[in-house]
Amino acid sequence: MLDDADRRILRQMQADPGASSAQIAERAGLTSATCWRRIERMQAAGIIRGVRAVIDWHALGYEVEVSLRIILDKSQPRAFEDFADAARKIPEVLEIQTLLGQVDVRIALIARDLAHYHEIYRSRILTLPHVTDIDALMHVARVKYNNTVPL
CATH class of the missing domain: 1.10.10.10 (Winged helix-like DNA-binding domain superfamily/Winged helix DNA-binding domain)
Incomplete structure (x- = not known):
């Protein structure tokens, strides 16, 4: 092609x-x-989907990055859809991934500091629908990050 x-x-x-x-x-x-x-x-053909600005969120005052591994109540017929619809509305959520295996969803989110993260977690993450368990992983360092495709 x-x-x-x-x-x-x-x-x-x-x-x-x-x-x-x-x-x-x-x-x-x-x-x-x-x-x-x-x-x-x-x-x-959809090979080039767009050109975008990459904004350094650290430069905007966001210092905390957290990955949340979430298990959903899969006995609920719309658990994934309801969860994703609600999680998309949280501005600090940068990425939502659905997974196969023990963990159903991974969310990447940013916060200004730990107090801000705590507020997001308590008021918005814990209220997301169909959540049965959450495991939080605080990012310490990004060892490799590359969005380029080998051509």
């Missing part, structure tokens, strides 16, 4: 998401028109 030129374009977009299509074309060894057509084709 992708040829070498498409991969070069994608590598350039990952390396510098703010680059113009002309800059990407030059770096990928293509004409601007060819590069733009290929980018449009990959967008239409």
Whole structure:
């Protein structure tokens, strides 16, 4: 589906998401028109879903990151849907993952400090529907983080 030129374009977009299509074309060894057509084709195919700003939440005063491993009451027919609908409404929740295994859901959330985390946990997390158990993991350090895809 992708040829070498498409991969070069994608590598350039990952390396510098703010680059113009002309800059990407030059770096990928293509004409601007060819590069733009290929980018449009990959967008239409859903390969490129968008370009976004990555905001450093530490710079905005959030110092605490927590992963919550949650077990739901699966005897409730809409346990996952009800839980996800309610969890999506918590602004500090950055990610919600459903899992197979002993843990049903993992939530990643941020807070300004421990007092703020405590408030979020008591007033919003503990009130989420169908929760039977929660295990909190406080992040200490991010050893590796990479959103780039090997191309």
